[in-house]
Amino acid sequence: MAENKFAAYICSGCGLGDTLDIGALEKVAQKEMKMSVVKSHPFLCSDEGVAMIKHDIAHEGVTHLCIAACSRRAKTEAFHFPSAAVSRANLREGVLWVVAEGSEHDEVRQEMAEDYVRMGCAEVKKMKVPAGNVKESSSKKILVVGGGVSGMTAALAAADAGYEVVLVEKTGELGGFAKSLVKRVPFAAPYADPQPTGIEEMVARVRAHAKIKVYVNATLAETSGAPGRFAVKIATESGSLSEELCGAIVQATGFTPYPIEKLPELGGGQPNVVDQAGLEALVRQAAGGTIRRADGKEVKSVVFVQCAGQRDATGQHLPYCSGHCCATSIKQAIYFKDANPEVDTVVMYQDLRVPGMGEDFYRSAQKRGVIFTKGKASQVKGGDVCQVTFKDLILDEENTIEADLVVLATGQVPVAGVNLDEWTATVTAAESGDETAKGKVSELKNISVLKLNYRQGPDMPQFKYGFADSHFICFPYETRRTGIYACGPMRRPMDMFQAQEDATGAALKAIQAVENAALGRAAHPRAWDLSFPSARLEGCTQCKRCTVECPFGAIDEDEKRFPKFNEERCRRCGTCMGACPVRVISFENYSVDTVGSQIKAVNIPDEFEEKPRILILACENDAYPALDMAGIQRLTYSAYVRAIPVRCLGSVNTIWVTDALNSGYDGVMLMGCKKGEDYQCHFVKGSEMAFYRMSKIDDTLKQLGLEPERVQSYEIAITDNARVAKLINDYVAQIQEMGLSPMKGFG
């Protein structure tokens, strides 16, 4: 292997050379940091500057380089040297643009710049270029769980793109809930008439597709492995067990209608009160003719009660809206009007929710004479003459109408498997010997859909109300189980059109997962990152913190109880690295050392100089850009801080903080994303865990004789440019008031 050769390139453009002593920076890199090549350039990102660096890599054997110029967020294309390890010392956004102008600040500004050069050089010396890990035998087959509209759409979408698909359906036939529908709502202009569902054609296409293998009457018995190598055991009703090796999974297990029996006050369970599925059955029976009730009597009047057991604030029923039911009731009212325009059809609603072009479908029902009444039904009595008592929200009075038939628009209940919070609680109780919990565990196992043998539980984590959705608005497919994607009404209430869109999107993500797993590339949000964690197991104490705290369930325990990293599940956040008390986990280009060496590289002035040094560890996605943008907007903050971007606050190992304080830093600011229920951390619990870990650091501080205020954690949003500058200045003032650290000179 060729020897490492370290270089530093210092830019004097953008005014850096006018304000900073570039020669002194060169000297720092050369003399102190022992970089073998040190060059400055008046315009480093120019073609000429970049050519100089490329030349040094190609002909001078430079393998590691520190670019001391602008922020790592700027000029990324110019400073892209894939074969070399690269660090960026942020002299422009991090120094020049944020330290107040004027010669009285020259000294502290220069010190700050020199420290960033030291840090950049120290970091790159500890970095390795990620080698990547291409896997020859990786499977590119896609497993689709669920054979309804969503599942069939996902299967066809992947198969039409050329991928092998295994489709597993629990019941004896494909088609799911949609096969019980007579027609569907329209998806295209003119949005006027109910349309054929197309389900039979879809089933036929799935059955005939050369790339799709279908299992019916089948469920998953066990899923192990990781993206690119999921070993899936499929159990069929007949008792046979098949095994498939799959690269990624699309879960499309759909919904069940909210049980009408739970709504006795709305006539659930009483004669001539049906749900929307019940009405489809009556219409199917009518076969285009007169629509009759179960007792055979012709329906001459029908009332649709919207939001039945939905949008419920009492906590008894579904708190959410299922989105599709208004359009579905409109479609069903049109069934009646098209069969016989004389039938009285009333849709009783609180807010009629037909977004987009659904408005045209609504108009077409109004044109057909469907009556829409804004009212809230309080009681329905079934019987030969049904009675609907309601509050008329327009006339502001109680009212009752009679009808031959009442249709309750009930909601969608997701079929998403086991709730992992419940799972963890039950398993923990069972492990401590609770007998009832033991029974409950096997009960939960039966509910499980995926039967993952992950330490974190057998299914995908659920979001609100049991739906297995992503937590992120910008990233609806940002799954917490790498390579496994939810779609259709098990991830959010939705109609058939949306389910098809969603399933097509999920199929893309599955394809992406298999392609990237094969190349050893990370999935979103660190897409294509080739680094992966490795552990020096000889130092491991088997404390299990890494396995427990990994937000993605990437780490199993091997038979000797050591952590076993499933690289293809790993999202490269570094939470395991932050968790490890003995610091044996690292990435090639991001480790306890790459950050630790930066912390140590900073020059700590002695106490008589009265210049505090404050370490900032900032989440690279929100807090660090906010610091950067403070610079772009030329806001100023104290030159006493030294900021290091981290992949996630969850990757912050407490050793960095204690080392910093031991070596004479006067304070540490941790800047991470919003935590709690509406968390913003794309690695789930990074900032939450950092806050927790820092709350435990007080004892250590006491032993050092330091005040707890010397470590502060903040939730920072990416828009907090001005706030972050103020927080820094306030904190520096607080530290100055408190007095400098007594630890100086001992480090």
Add this chain to the structure above:
Amino acid sequence: MTTPIATQQTILVVGGGIAGMTAALEAAECGKQVILVEKTPSLGGRTAQLYRYFPKMCHPTCGLEINLKRIKGNPNVRVLTMTEVVGVSGSRGDYRVTLKVKPRYVTEACTACGDCARAVSSEIPNPFNYGLDKVKAAYLPHAMAYPLRYVIDASIVGTPEGEAAKAACKVGAIDLEMPEETLELSVGSVIWATGWRPYDAAKIQPYGYDRFKNVITSVEFERLADPHGPTGGKLLRPSDGKEAKNIAFIQCAGSRDENHLRHCSRICCMATLKQTQYVREVYGDEGKSTVYYIDIRAIDRFEDFYQNVQKDPNVRFVKSKVARIAENESNGNLILHGVDTEGYHRYANEHDLVVLAVGMEPEIVGIPLPADLVLDTSHFIEGSRTGGMFGAGAASSPLDVNRAVQSATAASLRAIQVIHRSATTEAA
């Protein structure tokens, strides 16, 4: 500019908002070659101009940062800004596309140091803030602009101001002679992620957007609430800069109306519910919001957000389509006239600011499009006749961000299917 390399295996994505960026990235991260063209000087589209998202109240720029990082790190995506599609011929798997690239007058050498802006004194209405304030005629579109390069506005080219900007640039990145260019590309599939624009509120005559300064649109209100906006996050009304504390939100401004937009724009109810919370964020109990609505369409899980806003004593809901707005000339306040349909009460309510929840109109309305595209009655893109072009995001339907991203991800796979199929046909 060098013409980017493109083949029948390349996917063209039109529009660099969140849907276009997503469609491009999802395909690129599957290993496909993508060209992403954007009409304006930077990526991010309308979501970058939102202060917060519903229902999490998080910031769209957080996701923008991630998407930009993905783009910066992915060699499969080639981004062309200030570029529009002016012609498409051919069919599925084999399209010839003509692009027009407007001059930015700033080359890739730009370091975004800002010297040009300091050398220029002319100002233009700030497009990022919907013209609510001004920027220098040499400007960075916004703090997160990608590409991170300045733009010289055409208005100062050929003037001493333009020359001053050029002289100030130490790296020689300003080229005032930069011509408009035409590029021809061959691509296999085209994704139209051209997005939406706020419906022209002036067309809703009774609301007086063109007559009353204190009638603004919901997108303008986003900029007011944003600390990076023209008022630094203060809710100051345009007529006199007074803090607006009694704000009316009018729903369906243009939407659900056959004289304007026949569709429901889906996002406006939630956007308004969100904006009532901006008022609370700024003023606490001092700020009052009144929402005039037909139906509150807080669909699916958003319902709980609606229920929480309903519990807010400072937010009042009036089921009514406002009939007309008049101005109180003595104080610049606005008087809303209409009938509250819950109980049929007539009202004449005075507010100090009116926010029109304007509908989403497809950005492509009024633009010549290839005959292959199929549009619905509101000009949303349904697909294409030969099946090689797809709508994505709000170009395909009025969608919120989450659904727009889903739609874009789906479109990305449909485009991949097209190029895979033509690859297989070629091989066979």
